[in-house]
Each structure stands twice: as structure tokens, then as C-alpha cells.
Amino acid sequence: MDNNYQLSRIHNYVAGLMSREDMHALEREAINDPFLQDAIDGYKLQNGVETAPLSLLQKRLAERIEQRGLERNRRFFGWQRLTVGLVAAVMFVVVCSLLVFRHLQQKPTNSAQVEGITIITPALRVQVVPEENSDARPLKGWDRFSQELHKNLSSYTNAISVDVQFDIVNGHADDIRISGTSDSHFVEKIKETIQQELLWEGEKANFRLHIGAE
């Protein structure tokens, strides 16, 4: 039943403003509802319903509910959470910096291809092992370079290893130096392959070329 309605009934009952029938009805109701009965007894002892303490209670309750909301916000941004957040942020920045640093360090070694590149064509096995100061790479890829080598060296079947060095000027190989073999014809063939129809990336080439029959 509506709270204000009950309160006004209690008020009328305690103040003697009710008809006898209504009083009896409320008493019958209260005899089966101890909550209502105790409340009536309480207001009787207080000599009636006073609105002031009830209004104050309403206000206190509203403030309490509001305060809880503020507490929640305070707790949400509490020093513990802020500390954890700060530590997490610092760790995130450190990890990101390490990753970026590592990536930047790795970049030149990737282009230098220190690990070596092995390209296998139907007839030739070509392995390129760049030195650390080499950043050269055929613009059309090592596959194409190997195919060109295959075309030019089709008459060679013996395994051979040579050191190749050259500079790259405007994408073209310049000042090609090949050591490790006395076969001048072979050297010329490799020079031709490096120069013919091949454009290069990077600035300096310095790699070991292992060529062998597959």
C-alpha cells in the first residue's frame, strides 16, 4: 500500500480524526501486520506524525546515496589504481621503446642479408652471402639475378666461390671487383650478369657468391 497513504491514515488515527469504522479497519489491518502496528504504536508514543524528522530522514538518505556515488568515483580514481595505471603506462612505453629500438637495429642487417640467400634454379645453385657492410639487392630480386647467372654461366658445371664488390651509382653497378678465381672468362660473365639489365638497390655491394651445379 502507498506509503504516504499509510502515513496519513496513521496520522488521522493517532490524531483521532478517523471515523470509528475506519479506525476499526486500520486496527484489523494492523493486528495482522506487525510492521504497521509497531509504527502506529511508535507514532502514538510520539503524540502524532511529525513531518520534520521524516523530511530530514529523506534528505539524509538522498545524501547517503549521492555520497556512495562519489565514493565509487573516488575509489575508481584512487591512488592504488592510479599507481598501477602509472606503472603499466611506464612499462608499456619501455616495452614499445625496446621493440622500436630493436626494429631499428635489425633493419640494416635485414637489407644486408647477413644470413645469406640461396637461390636454386633447375641447373645452378647460387648462394649469396653478403658481408656486413653490404646493402646491395637486385631491384628485380635475387631470383632474377640467379636466372641471369644461369643464362650466362650455362657452360660451367664446376662449383666455384668468388668475392664480389661493387658500388651502386644511380642503380647501376660500378667499379665491379671480383676476386677468388683466375678464370677471366668466368669473371667477365659475372660482371656482365651484374651489369646487364639489372638495377640495384643500396650503395655498396660486398658479397660472396657460391655457384655450383645442382
Add this chain to the structure above:
Amino acid sequence: MDERTLLIRYRQTGNLQDLGELFTPYMSLLYGVCYKYLQDQYHSQDAVMQIFEELISKMRTHEVDNFKSWLYVYARNYCLMQLRKDKRQNSVPIDQHLTEAEAQLSVPDEVVWLEQDFEKLEVCLVGLIPEQEQCVRLFYLEKKCYKEIAAMTGFDLNKVKSYIQNGKRNLKLCMEKM
């Protein structure tokens, strides 16, 4: 939103707005109950607020089917505990209230009465002590209010209430035995 839904929602979310919505309709009744036991405006107000504070955690862990009954029992026990704690405020005889309140907690009977039930009632009514019989007859059968009964019998108002409550309980016990 009904009480049950609010209870479930509060248990799940802990949102104090929901608990406030549940609590507010009973606040004036609660104040009356607390005043009955504590007999002091400020203590009664504090008690109502303290009950609300305790409900914040209790309502999240207890499954309550009937909030009104639960709240009443909780509030009454809270006030009685306060009285026990502070003997100086013990201006109300606790034992008397306990007996009264326990007697009131019985659920009203809504069963269909047969012919023999009325015969039993008459026998049991006669078996009550005269004051109880007189007050019960006037209240239930003649629909007189406490004030009228007090005027007709010359009993004190509180006595009238007590005779009716105890008479009703004795009547019920007697009829169950027969």
C-alpha cells in the same frame, strides 16, 4: 519496477539507487517502529539510517522473498539490540514487546470456514478468560474499535489491544486442538 525485480537487480549490481527505491516506501513506518522502541527522535532517525547502512551489504548476500516482512523483523531486532546495548535507554520493557511482536507475526488465516468451525469458535471463545472473550467479541464480531471497547469495558487502551492479541492467539491454539 516491482520489489522483487529491484531486489534481484540490487543483488547483481549493488547500485544504491535501487536499494534506496526499495527502502524509501518503508522509511516512515520504520521510523515509527524505531520510535516505539527507542522513544527518541534523533536515535530513531539514526537507527533508520543505520539499518539502511546494514542493508547495503546484507541485501547483496541474502535472498529475501518478502522484503517488507524481512525489513520489519530486521529493524525490530536492531532496535532491541540497541536497547540491550544501552541500558540507559531501556525505557520500554523488552519482554513485553517481544511477546507481543512474536504473537503478531502469525500469518492471517484465510481458509474457508465450515459449520463445525463456528461451533468450535463458540466453544473456544467461552473458554477464554472473560476479559479476552469480551474484547475479542467486541472487536471481531461487533467491529468496535479499540477506543470504543475501552469506553465500553473501562479497560485501558493498551490492555484492550493486549486482550485482543492474546485472545486471538489462544483462540487459534484452542481451535487447532479441537
